[in-house]
Amino acid sequence: MRLSTVSFRYTRRGPWILRDVDLDVQPGEVLEVTGRNGAGKSTFLRLLAGVLRPTAGSITGRPARVGYAPETFPAGQPFTAAAYLAAMARVRGVSGHGDLADRLGLTPLLDRPLGELSKGSAHKVGLVQALLGPAEDRLLILDEPFAGLDERARGELAMIVAEVAAAGGVVVVSDHQGDLREVTARRTLTVADTMVTAGAAGEPEEPLAVVEVVAAASAAAGLAARLRADGHQVRVRPATAALPEAAETKEGPRV
Amino acid sequence: MTVALIRFKLAAYTRSHRLLQPLFVLVLMLMIFYAVRAPADDAAGSYANSAGLLIVVFAWAARGLLDTEPDAQRVVSMAAAGGPRREITAGLGACAAVNTGLAALAVVVPLLIGFQGVPPAAMIAQGVLLHLLAVATGIALGALSSRPIMPSPAASMPALFGGFAALLLVSYTPVGAVLIPIMRWMRAANDGTLGADLPLLALPTLLWSAAGLVAYALLRRTRP
Numbered sequence: 002m003r004l005s006t007v008s009f010r011y012t013r014r015g016p017w018i019l020r021d022v023d024l025d026v027q028p029g030e031v032l033e034v035t036g037r038n039g040a041g042k043s044t045f046l047r048l049l050a051g052v053l054r055p056t057a058g059s060i061t062g063r064p065a066r067v068g069y070a071p072e073t074f075p076a077g078q079p080f081t082a083a084a085y086l087a088a089m090a091r092v093r094g095v096s097g098h099g100d101l102a103d104r105l106g107l108t109p110l111l112d113r114p115l116g117e118l119s120k121g122s123a124h125k126v127g128l129v130q131a132l133l134g135p136a137e138d139r140l141l142i143l144d145e146p147f148a149g150l151d152e153r154a155r156g157e158l159a160m161i162v163a164e165v166a167a168a169g170g171v172v173v174v175s176d177h178q179g180d181l182r183e184v185t186a187r188r189t190l191t192v193a194d195t196m197v198t199a200g201a202a203g204e205p206e207e208p209l210a211v212v213e214v215v216a217a218a219s220a221a222a223g224l225a226a227r228l229r230a231d232g233h234q235v236r237v238r239p240a241t242a243a244l245p246e247a248a249e250t251k252e253g254p255r256v
Numbered sequence: 257m258t259v260a261l262i263r264f265k266l267a268a269y270t271r272s273h274r275l276l277q278p279l280f281v282l283v284l285m286l287m288i289f290y291a292v293r294a295p296a297d298d299a300a301g302s303y304a305n306s307a308g309l310l311i312v313v314f315a316w317a318a319r320g321l322l323d324t325e326p327d328a329q330r331v332v333s334m335a336a337a338g339g340p341r342r343e344i345t346a347g348l349g350a351c352a353a354v355n356t357g358l359a360a361l362a363v364v365v366p367l368l369i370g371f372q373g374v375p376p377a378a379m380i381a382q383g384v385l386l387h388l389l390a391v392a393t394g395i396a397l398g399a400l401s402s403r404p405i406m407p408s409p410a411a412s413m414p415a416l417f418g419g420f421a422a423l424l425l426v427s428y429t430p431v432g433a434v435l436i437p438i439m440r441w442m443r444a445a446n447d448g449t450l451g452a453d454l455p456l457l458a459l460p461t462l463l464w465s466a467a468g469l470v471a472y473a474l475l476r477r478t479r480p
Contacts, residue, residue, distance in 0.1 A: 011478045052334045052480045069335035075326030079271035088267070091260040092336045130332065142335070 002026040002049075002140070002171060007058035009048055018044045020195040021058070028064075028169040031162060033181050035200070036192035042175045043072070043144060045192050049173055050142045064140040064171060066093070068131030072144040072175075076115045076123040083111040089130040101129045104157045104236075121149040132161065139170035146174060160236050167211050215240050261337050261346035266353060269321045275354065278317040282358055285309060290370030299366070299375030303383030304445030306362055307390040308438040312420040314394025315401070317358060318351040319416055322402035330404070331480050340480060344473050351395045359387040382450050386441055389461045393423070393436055396468030404479040405472065436461050 004024040010017045018041040026032065036042045047053045048060065050069045078085065086098050102108045105125045110118060115126065128146060141162070147155050159181060162172050174181055181187055189200035216224050218239075225235040269275060286306070294302045325333075334343040363383050367374070375383075397419050399405070406412035426432050427439040437457050444450040444457065 047331065047480065050331075050335050051339055052331050054340075054477055065338075067335045067338070069332055071328040071331060073328065075328040075332070077326050078268060078329060080268070088260070088264040089332075089336055092257055092264060092333065094257055094260075127332070130336065133336075 002060070002062040002064065004049075005059050005061070007048065007055045007060060009044060009053065009056045017195050019048070019192075019197065022197045024190075024197065024199075026171050028171060029166050030171055031166050031181065031187035032171070032173045033187050033189045034173060034175045034192060035189060040192045041195070042192050045197060046142050046144055046173060046175060049140070064138045066134055066139045067142065068133070068139065069142045070124075070127045070131035070144060070146055072148070074123040074127035076118060076120075076126075078115050081112055081114050082107065082118065082122075082126050085115055085126060086111075086130055086133070090133050093134050095134040098129055098133055101132050101161075104161065104238075105129060105154050106151070106157075121151060121154075124149050125154060128158065132165075136165045136168035136170050139165060139168075141165050141170055141172045143172070143174045145176065147176060156234070157236060160234050163234060164211055257337050258342045258346050258349065261333055261342065262349045262353065264333070265321065265325070265346060265350040269324045269350065269354065272324050274320040274324055275317070278313045278320065278358065281316070282310065282313050282361065285313065286362060286365055286370070290366050293372045294366075294370060296371045296373035296375045297379075299371055299379040300382050300445040300448075300450050301442070302366065302370070303363070303379070304386055304441045304450065306366075307383070307386035308424070308441055310359070310362055310387070311390045311394045311397070311423070311436075311438070312417065314355045314358065314391050315397035315416055315420060316394075317354050318395045318398025319402050319412070320398075321351050321354055322347050322399060322404075327403070334480060340476065341473075344476050348395060348399065348469065348472075351398065352391065355391040355394060356388075359384075359391050363387055378451065382445070382454065385454060385458070386445075389441075389458055389465075392465035393461060393468075396465040396472070397423075399472040400468055400475075402472075405475050434460050436464055 003026070004022050007019060007022040007024075008017060009019045022045075034042050034045060044053065046069075048055060049063075050067050051060070051063055052069070080088065086102070090096060090098060102111060102125075105128060107122065107125045107129060110122050113122075115123060118126065124146075128143070131141060131143065143162075146158060150158065162174065162181065165172050191198050191200050214224070221237050225237050228235045289302060289306050289309075330343060333346075334340045337343055337346065363380070367380070397416060401412040401416040401419065403412070406415055423436050424438055426435055427437050432439060437460060440453070441450070441457055444453040450457075
């Protein structure tokens with residue numbers, strides 16, 4: 002995906018929000034967008050999402066599937082969480098929401114009307130709808146996604162971001178909380194004074210991989226702690242089925 | 257995807273009960289129009305009056321539908337549906353669906369209880385066409401006064417009702433022939449020349465309605 006001299010302003014005589022932004026984004030990249038309030042982060046994210054068209058310049062090579070989770074989920078809608086997610090899945094032409102609701106701890110609340118959910122739970126609905134569908138050829142845009150999430154969901158979301166990137170998707174996250182610090186291969190972009198500048202990179206050239214480990218339940222906590230100590234992101238969940246026999250004998254990294 | 261988004265918008269609109277407001281006004285207006293049963297051979301005149309005055313109801317319904325969703329949901333829907341164009345098309349498609357239903361009521365109810373007999377088929381067809389023209393005009397007016405274009409209700413409500421009043425008044429003047437010729441619909445129907453005049457009356461109506469919708473789509477480019 003490439004941004005070529007992208008400029009944007011809301012009205013013909015209004016102030017420029019962004020000017021001459023050039024950016025190349027590779028599949029599998031995680032971009033962390035920072036900047037003070039009102040600097041134009043949300044406008045930048047909406048341009049990337051294709052919701053706004055540049056006033057000048059062009060954005061090419063945008064992935065086919067775009068997921069956008071707003072900073073504040075619009076909970077004032079007359080649907081239950083399940084009905085809303087089903088409708089958004091139909092709009093995307095996919096069926097169901099896989100294990101996303103489970104992973105973010107939303108499953109017990111699916112039957113609740115959106116308006117009755119807490120802010121954090123409603124925010125999870127916004128995240129799940131953005132994540133619907135296959136991870137490949139995906140542009141995932143998350144505006145302040147960690148705000149208001151419980152600790153478990155924050156860890157899970159960081160994992161999901163890493164998984165989308167590992168599958169070749171592009172993830173753009175506006176983040177004040179620093180929850181992405183553990184995600185390697187991320188690039189920091191700073192929006193300020195109509196410019197978008199690349200900041201310190203994590204390890205930009207390092208690709209991500211997901212390693213699945215099946216262990217005895219009693220050993221899981223200790224194993225997870227050791228892996229976390231080594232700087233990896235770890236998620237522990239009950240094994241639904243044993244890994245296929247064939248996978249264990251393959252040369253690939255699936256253990 | 258666009259069809260799924262139309263269904264989503266219609267579901268949100270009906271569940272929000274916003275449809276009841278224009279529906280009640282429509283029923284009230286029909287009760288006034290047909291308080292005295294019209295002669296069957298004067299059906300075209302009654303239909304023309306009904307279509308001309310119901311533009312404001314169609315505009316109100318369109319504005320209500322487009323304003324049902326929270327602003328952030330439109331952005332979410334644009335991403336999910338694959339671009340702003342689909343979201344805008346779905347919004348207007350949902351308006352067309354609702355207003356076609358309201359227009360069907362305005363055509364069918366008088367056939368059941370509003371006329372003294374069964375009008376000639378040609379007059380019923382003219383009634384259908386006039387109400388469809390009113391739907392097109394109403395959707396354009398409603399879209400241009402919807403929240404993305406006019407965020408303040410203090411501006412959008414006067415714009416909707418004032419816009420309709422202006423359309424009606426201007427249609428009395430000679431300029432009205434090339435704008436939305438609402439008064440000319442009514443006169444032609446009462447004079448019995450509607451059949452011959454309809455193409456000339458429909459053309460400016462459709463062109464201006466299309467221009468209004470194009471303006472709406474262009475304005476939405478910076479107002480997601």
